[in-house]
Amino acid sequence: MEFNVFASGCPSRPTLEHVTGRWGSLTVGALREGPLRFNELRRRVDGVSEKMLAQTLHALERDGLVHRDAQPTNPPRVDYSLTPLGHETAERLKALIDLVESRMPEVLEAQERYDSRLA
């Protein structure tokens, strides 16, 4: 069976988007080092709203990248962690993020050149 993210309509495209999207990438990245609870995640992923975090976690859980472990205690405690597949994905995502971060000086220079040429 063939999956090609370049073809619109291919189910791999939404999944890739969940992983690489704004909040997805940060959520997966945050879970790389271990399980986190909902509000811990919220603090880690700077700027995310409750709504977006919940939505993001649902999508990732549905894709089988994130595992949700809810203890039926009071107050409730819910731990989110990466599945094995989630971990593999996270490692490749981290490689990408690390590259971008390490090359930001270069990117910033390019942006300045671009802007000054068009100003």
Add this chain to the structure above:
Amino acid sequence: MEFNVFASGCPSRPTLEHVTGRWGSLTVGALREGPLRFNELRRRVDGVSEKMLAQTLHALERDGLVHRDAQPTNPPRVDYSLTPLGHETAERLKALIDLVESRMPEVLEAQERYDSRLA
């Protein structure tokens, strides 16, 4: 200098989003194997509109990931290619995409389980 994509306001976040975003990831992926002209790209990146492709290319060019080579001929010919930094980025992105595509059967199964539990 420190760049942390997890911090809102960090300039690395927009750049990561350009690369990982819906059209950015597909555009970079398409350019991995060599230069392409505007309309070649349009055909390759299935589903992209002129507007979105132009916007995406501007962002990637500004970030220094894509090089734009415009011949002043008539009709005009414009070739887009990856810069060295763009290439490094593309390789890491490809590693991620390949993983997701190869594991789609697993993802699809997880989705079915998730959906049938909540239906």
Add this chain to the structure above:
DNA sequence: CAGTATCCAAAAAGATACTG
């Protein structure tokens, strides 16, 4: 061919209030 400009529809995101 390689775009830009404009307008409109749709979707995503954010703020807020509320619940088990």
Add this chain to the structure above:
DNA sequence: CAGTATCTTTTTGGATACTG
């Protein structure tokens, strides 16, 4: 704590028409 529900605003996206 861990969310859901709802509403509003903002952003994004697509269609179309036009230009060098």
